[in-house]
Each structure stands twice: as structure tokens, then as C-alpha cells.
Amino acid sequence: MLTAQQALEHLLSHAKPVEQSESVPMQAALGRVLAEDVNSLVDVPPLDNTSMDGYAVRTADTSSAGQVLKVAQRIPAGSVGTQLEPSTAARIFTGAPVPLGADAVVMQEDCVIPEGATDKVQVNVAPILGQWIRRRGEDLTAGKTALNAGTFLRPQELGVAASAGLTHLNVKRRVKVAAFFTGDELALPGEPLKPGGIYNSNRDTLLACLKSLGCDATDLGIVPDRLDATRAALRKASKDHDLIITSGGVSVGEEDHIKPAVSAEGRLDLWQIAIKPGKPLAFGAVRKSDEPKDGEAWFIGLPGNPVSSFVTFLLFVRPFILKLQGRETKTPHSYFVRADFDWLKADRRNEFLRVKLNAKGGLDLFPNQSSGVLTSASWGDGLVDCPPGQAIKKGDLVKYTPFDALLK
Numbered sequence: 001m002l003t004a005q006q007a008l009e010h011l012l013s014h015a016k017p018v019e020q021s022e023s024v025p026m027q028a029a030l031g032r033v034l035a036e037d038v039n040s041l042v043d044v045p046p047l048d049n050t051s052m053d054g055y056a057v058r059t060a061d062t063s064s065a066g067q068v069l070k071v072a073q074r075i076p077a078g079s080v081g082t083q084l085e086p087s088t089a090a091r092i093f094t095g096a097p098v099p100l101g102a103d104a105v106v107m108q109e110d111c112v113i114p115e116g117a118t119d120k121v122q123v124n125v126a127p128i129l130g131q132w133i134r135r136r137g138e139d140l141t142a143g144k145t146a147l148n149a150g151t152f153l154r155p156q157e158l159g160v161a162a163s164a165g166l167t168h169l170n171v172k173r174r175v176k177v178a179a180f181f182t183g184d185e186l187a188l189p190g191e192p193l194k195p196g197g198i199y200n201s202n203r204d205t206l207l208a209c210l211k212s213l214g215c216d217a218t219d220l221g222i223v224p225d226r227l228d229a230t231r232a233a234l235r236k237a238s239k240d241h242d243l244i245i246t247s248g249g250v251s252v253g254e255e256d257h258i259k260p261a262v263s264a265e266g267r268l269d270l271w272q273i274a275i276k277p278g279k280p281l282a283f284g285a286v287r288k289s290d291e292p293k294d295g296e297a298w299f300i301g302l303p304g305n306p307v308s309s310f311v312t313f314l315l316f317v318r319p320f321i322l323k324l325q326g327r328e329t330k331t332p333h334s335y336f337v338r339a340d341f342d343w344l345k346a347d348r349r350n351e352f353l354r355v356k357l358n359a360k361g362g363l364d365l366f367p368n369q370s371s372g373v374l375t376s377a378s379w380g381d382g383l384v385d386c387p388p389g390q391a392i393k394k395g396d397l398v399k400y401t402p403f404d405a406l407l408k
Contacts, residue, residue, distance in 0.1 A: 001274040004315060004350050010270055011283055011316055014298070017326035018242060020173045026162060029153050031214040032171035033325045038147040041165035044140035047080075047097040052132040055111055055121055056081075056090040056102035062123045071119050075099065089121050098133055105132035140164055150326045152214070175324045177210050178237035178297075179203075180220035182230065182249035182258065183304060188222070201374055202247040202309045206302070209313050210245075212407060213321050225249070230261040238265070238286040238297040242324055245317060248304030250280040258282060258301045266296060274388065276349040277308035277371035281316060298324075305371035311352050311383070314406040332405035334385070336397040341365035343392035350388050354380035355400065363400060377403075 002010065021035035050056065061069060072088035075081040077095035084090055084101035092098070092105060104127035112122045140146050146164045147157055153169070161169060186200040187193055200222060210217040218241065223233045230249065237244040249258040259282065262268050266286035273281050282301035288294040300317055302309045319329045340362035343353065354376040355363040363384065366376040382402040384392075392398055 001272050001279075002270065004273060004275050007270060007273040007281065007283075008316055008319060011300075011320045012323055012329060014269075015320050015323035018172055018175060018324055021170050022173055023168045023170050025168055026158055026166065029158060029161075029169045029171055030155065032153050032169070032174070033214070033327055034147055034149050034151045034153065035170045035172045035326070036149050037145050038161060038164065038166065038169065040140040040142055040144060040146040040163075042140070043137035043142050044163050045134055045136060045138070048136050049095055049097050049134050050092050050105045050132055051094060051134050052105055052107040053093050054105050054107040054109075054132065055123065056084060056092045056098050056105050057123060057127065058084060058086065058102060059104050059127055059129050061087050062104070062106070062126055065124050065126050066122060067126075068114060068120055068122045071121050073099070089123070091121075103129055103133075107132060150328060152325075152327055172326050174214060174216040175243065175321055176216045176218070176241040177243045177245060177321070178218045178220055178241040179206055179210065179245050179247075180223050180233050180237065181247045182223050182225060184225045186222045186248075201306045202302075202304070205306065205310055205374075206245065206247060206313060209310075209318070209407070210321075213318065214325070215321060225257065227257045227261055230257040231265055234261055234265045234286045234299070238288045241297050243298045243300065243321070244286060245313075246299075246301045247309050248302075250282045250301040250303060262286060262299055262301070266299065268299075274349045275312075275315075276347055276351045277305060278303055278312040278315070278352075279308075279349065281312050283316075303371070306374040307354070307377055308371045310374070310377055314383075314403075315352070318406065332401050334399050334401040334405075337400040338362040339365075339384070339392050339396045339398045340394060341392070342394055343386065346389050346391040347386075348388055351386040353384040353386055355382060355384050356380045357382075363398065382406075 069089040071091055073081050074091040075096045076093045080097050081090055081099035084099045090099050106123050106127050110125040114120050114122050146160055181200055181203055185197050187197050189199050207217050223229050249256045262284050268284035270283035272279055280303050284299045285296035286299050302312050322329045354366045358364050366379055382400050385399040
């Protein structure tokens with residue numbers, strides 16, 4: 001069996017970013033991926049401006065504290081003043097352009113109006129050159145790159161694009177993912193449970209994960225535990241999708257039909273990895289038609305147990321989708337944190353334990369690490385990566401990855 005790292009490298013070596021793109025209005029671009037570099041149309045800020053309410057001055061006139069200057073002009077934001085003459089100051093407000101001739105701003109708290117004066121200011125702190133001045137183009141420069149291709153567009157990136165003067169962005173089309181779920185025991189919430197039945201939690205978990213990544217997700221529902229039904233579902237899913245993910249049916253029992261179905265409708269490149277939970281992970285491709293020119297849809301088969309399905313999605317499906325989107329596939333940030341628990345039953349596989357940070361800065365372990373106990377993932381805020389054959393004792397430093405880093 002491949003290690004987790006070997007399996008991930010295998011998947012990523014096959015993923016190629018989608019090529020098609022489209023231009024969308026700014027407010028439709030949230031959660032999309034830039035298809036090309038974005039250049040700023042303007043300098044930001046467009047002129048030197050002040051970051052403080054106060055007085056624009058010449059440092060040559062205010063080399064020592066206590067200098068009294070004539071207030072020759074008033075410059076609110078949105079206005080442009082005239083050139084500042086020697087021995088004068090300009091009353092200025094945050095965001096307003098600094099007048100020519102001024103080379104510093106003194107904040108109003110460091111100034112006083114002399115008693116009885118209406119057009120003078122006493123500068124009580126000698127400013128340094130450039131104080132409280134934001135320089136033209138220090139944020140963005142006209143004609144220079146503001147955002148790079150492959151950037152996932154969050155609210156802050158849309159703000160940068162807007163400040164650059166853009167109204168539309170060229171983004172990658174959404175990655176299209178079809179999902180279906182195998183198991184005659186499965187029912188949807190709201191339906192009556194037959195004897196031996198369970199509600200399908202993987203459907204909502206996985207579809208939510210796909211949508212959080214900005215995918216165009218298609219729910220193909222629950223597929224009966226039959227080879228013909230599984231093959232038919234794969235053919236349907238392959239037609240208009242880049243990726244097919246399934247949950248269940250990837251073990252070796254008589255009712256597990258994913259392996260022969262994928263082999264019949266395409267090819268299977270990977271089967272089982274040395275991790276816990278999540279050993280029965282499958283990877284391959286399904287033909288879109290009998291014509292080779294029509295290509296293939298990628299296939300990833302996840303285990304049916306809910307924790308196994310969730311963890312393998314985070315570790316393998318997520319980075320695969322990121323690469324399809326043209327995004328960076330950097331390893332999620334992990335930290336070494338103190339274990340406040342014992343885990344003495346070392347396994348020959350790489351284990352991923354559900355844990356939670358406690359008030360003392362250590363990690364607590366959910367008491368039931370079964371792959372069927374989804375509440376362990378809801379209770380926890382991350383995973384501990386426990387290498388094969390390694391036990392954990394209280395006080396050991398362990399590799400901890402927050403769910404936030406695996407879900408964003």
C-alpha cells in the first residue's frame with residue numbers, strides 16, 4: 001500500500017488545471033479563481049496623502065518644537081490644495097492629498113491653536129521627514145500586477161481589484177464535480193428508516209466541502225448496491241464533469257461494486273493506502289464516451305464510514321481540486337503541539353486522530369476514534385498526524401493540523 005504522501009503525489013501528478021475561463025462582474029467573482037494576472041489601472045493612492053488629521057508642514061519650518069505657523073489653507077478629503085508656502089501650514093484631514101511643498105504631517109493632537117488666534121497653529125512636536133504621509137502608488141502602481149493568476153478570490157482580493165479600478169475579472173470556470181453514494185442501507189433525512197438502515201451523512205458533508213471550495217457540485221443521490229447501477233451512475237456522472245467522487249463501495253466485500261465498475265467504465269490507478277481512517281481510497285478515471293477524443297472524468301472513491309470519508313476528502317480530494325482549479329496546492333499549515341493524552345496502541349498505518357486544543361495550550365483526544373463516529377470531527381478542531389508504528393505519551397509534541405487549514 002502507498003503511504004499518504006505517495007498517494008497524494010500520485011493524485012497531484014495527474015491533475016491539470018481547467019483551461020476555460022470567463023469574465024464576470026466583480027460581485028460574481030467571490031470564491032472564483034483568477035485565470036490571468038490583474039494589472040492596476042491606477043496608482044493607489046493616486047497622490048501623496050495623509051494618514052492622519054492634522055497639519056501639513058515643511059520640516060524646514062518646524063525643526064524645533066513650539067514653532068507657530070500661519071494656517072494658509074484647509075484641505076478636506078476629496079480636495080486638492082495649493083502649493084504650501086514657507087512658514088505656513090495646511091489644515092488637512094485623513095485621506096486628503098498633501099500639498100506640494102509639504103514634506104510632513106503633524107497630527108492634530110501634537111498641535112494647539114494659540115490663544116486668540118484664528119489662522120495660526122503652534123506645532124509642539126518637531127516632525128520627521130515624510131511623517132504620516134502615504135506615498136503615491138505605495139499600495140498599487142498603474143500598469144503593475146495587483147493580483148496573480150491562480151489567486152482564490154476572497155473579499156479582500158475583490159477589494160484590491162476594485163481599488164485598482166476594475167469592474168470585471170477573468171476567472172477560471174468552476175470545476176464540475178459529480179457525487180453519488182452507494183449503499184442499500186442508506187436513506188435521506190426525513191425518509192423512514194427501514195430495519196438496518198442509516199441516514200446518509202456523507203451526502204451533506206461532502207457536498208458542503210465541495211461547495212466551500214467553489215466547485216459546481218452535482219448530487220446524483222444514492223445508488224443501489226448493484227454493479228449495473230454503479231456502472232450506469234459512472235457513465236452519467238462522466239458526461240459533463242471533471243471529477244466524480246463516490247462514498248462507499250470501495251472495500252472488498254461482495255456488495256462493493258466500485259472497483260469492478262470503474263475498471264469496466266475506465267481505469268483504476270490506485271487502490272488502498274496505508275492510513276487510518278481511510279484505507280480503502282480509490283483513484284482512476286471514467287471514459288466520457290466510447291470515443292477517445294471525448295476524454296475522461298477523474299474518479300476518486302472515498303470510504304463509506306463518515307469519518308473516513310471526511311478525512312480522506314480533506315487529505316486527498318481537496319488538494320486535487322485545488323490543482324484542477326489552478327490554485328496553489330501548498331501543504332496546509334501544521335504545528336507541533338503538546339499532547340495532553342496517551343495513545344499507546346501504535347498502528348502500522350499512518351493515523352489521523354481527532355483532537356481539540358484545550359485552555360492549557362495542549363491537545364485533548366476525542367475518546368472514541370472509531371471511523372463511524374462523526375461527532376469526533378464535529379467536537380474536534382483538527383487532526384494529529386501520528387506516523388506508522390508510533391505511540392503518543394502525554395507531553396509529547398505532535399504534528400497538529402487545524403480543520404480551518406484543511407477546509408479553506
